[in-house]
Amino acid sequence: MTTYHQRIAQEKRALILAAATALFLELGYDRTSLARIAERSGVSRATLFKQFPTKAALFDAMVTESWSTADEGDPPQAGDIVNGLSTIGRRYAELLSHPRMTDLFRIVIAELPRFPELANAQFSHGKLPYFESVRGYLLAEHEAGTVRVEDVDLAATQFLGMIANYVFWPTLLVPGWEVSAERAAQVVDEAVRTTTARYATTGPGASTDD
The missing domain is CATH 1.10.357.10 (Tetracycline Repressor, domain 2)
Incomplete structure (x- = not known):
């Protein structure tokens, strides 16, 4: 990836993680779907699923980061x-x-x-x-x-x-x-x-x- 595309990917990743954290706190882990997270973060579902194919993978990334x-x-x-x-x-x-x-x-x-x-x-x-x-x-x-x-x-x-x-x-x-x-x-x-x-x-x- 070019430096520009890497920066865009990181920005979208940050938006996804922030939206996921807010929704998990607001609705609970069970009631928060990846589709809802995509909508809240402003990224496409395809973009979110490419980075985080499951909700568990997204939570793991939140913890690690x-x-x-x-x-x-x-x-x-x-x-x-x-x-x-x-x-x-x-x-x-x-x-x-x-x-x-x-x-x-x-x-x-x-x-x-x-x-x-x-x-x-x-x-x-x-x-x-x-x-x-x-x-x-x-x-x-x-x-x-x-x-x-x-x-x-x-x-x-x-x-x-x-x-x-x-x-x-x-x-x-x-x-x-x-x-x-x-x-x-x-x-x-x-x-x-x-x-x-x-x-x-x-x-x-x-x-x-x-």
């Missing part, structure tokens, strides 16, 4: 656990603060009883790849000798959980819950300090466990 924003920028290099975790934590907090992420979780939660495959897509195409990137970073730090982590899965879960439990989950449950950029930065900093104190082998606050 929403979580892929976390991959922007190079992964932190091992050797400085505070800087590396701070970079990862800031990216995660920013990702969770995006309105599309809240919308996706609301769709999954609302439709979970009838469509458990939506939760599977959210986990396998979204959460799991991001978790694996954090896990890989901690393993690299462990191999570099900057941290000593016996259960890297648990360590990654703890770190991400400290951020999500304040920045993200209350937005689904508490009306009007908002977290300022300054507060989110503080949450990330505290998560970094806690994780460093538990697992770091060198530097201030390093763990002295044998």
